[in-house]
Amino acid sequence: MKKPNDIILRGVTKVAVVIIFTFAINLFFAGHHNPGGGFIGGLAFAAALTLMFLSYDVDSVRAxxxxxxxVLTAVGVLIAVLTGMGGVFFDLPFLTQAFDYFHLPIFGKTELATAVLFDIGVALAVIGTAMVIIMTISEDR
Amino acid sequence: MIETLLMIALFFLVLSILAAVYRLVKGPSIPDRVQALDNIGVNLIAGIAIISIFMRTSAFFSVMLLLGILSFIGTIAFARFLERGVVIESERNK
Incomplete structure (x- = not known):
């Protein structure tokens, strides 16, 4: 029986992973006025990592x-909770978000919201949870 | 006129999805079922494209891209499981 090689799969993966990472970041930042957000951006990011784990192996990706x-899951949940606590210090309800308009050098008039920080926490928690589930299922030692 | 053509195309795509579902349930071997699953994913993407032309909106484009990515990864995982017996290898064996 011939030994299977996956040179085509690895070549496609090197290109497709970049596209999927870009699309995940686009989904993450589109989540304020359009469909998207931290959860689905984190899931797309985890899908790209899963594709890397599928075409290569665990050791070379972890290296x-x-x-x-x-640790990534714990840091994500901590960021989300601390961002929610921010409203408490200003005598507002828990998870109160604020936004304002700023003039940035390149982007011009930009809306900056503290909901993005909360979304970063959600995305890190989703990436960590999905990858822990996949690595735990796949390991056979 | 164009709405009629889009509805006819959508009808045949749904018919194709139903044929793929029949192959998915009845399929005598595992590779038949995997190919039917991939075929359902492609036909779903085409159906969403036709619906998004019909409604003249661009809100479904990210849905199509995400569905394509997930269908691709799922097909690769099934193919690796059928060929190697293991989905994710733990150490490099080169």
């Missing part, structure tokens, strides 16, 4: 992406 996903 180039040295992040402990359990």
């Amino acid at each position: 180039n992406f040295p992040v402990d996903f359990k």
Whole structure:
């Protein structure tokens, strides 16, 4: 029986992963007025990482992406909770968000919202949880 | 005129999805079922494209892109499971 090689799969993965990462970041930032947001952006990011784990193997991806996903989940939940606590200090209800318009050098008049910080926490928690589930299921040692 | 053509195309796409569902349920071997699943994904993307032309909106484009990515990854995972018996290898064996 011939030994299977996956040179085409690895070549496609090197191109497709970049596109999927870009699309995930686009979905993440589109979430304020359009469909998208932290949850679905994190899921698209986790899909790209899953594609890398599928076409390569666990050790070579972990060597180039040295992040402990359990720590990533904890940091994400902590960021989300602390952003929600921000409203409490100003005598407002929990999870109160604020936004304002700023003049940035390149972008011009830009709306900056603290909901983006909360979304970063949600995205990190989703990426960490999905990758911990996949790595736990796939490991056979 | 164009609405009639779009509805006819959508009808045949739904017919194709139903044929793929029949192959998914009845399929004698596992590769038949995997190919039927991939075929359903492609036909769903085409159907969403026709609906988005029909409604003259661009709100469904990200849905099509995401569905394509997830269908691609799912097909690769099934193919690896059928060929190797293991989906994600743990150490490099080169």
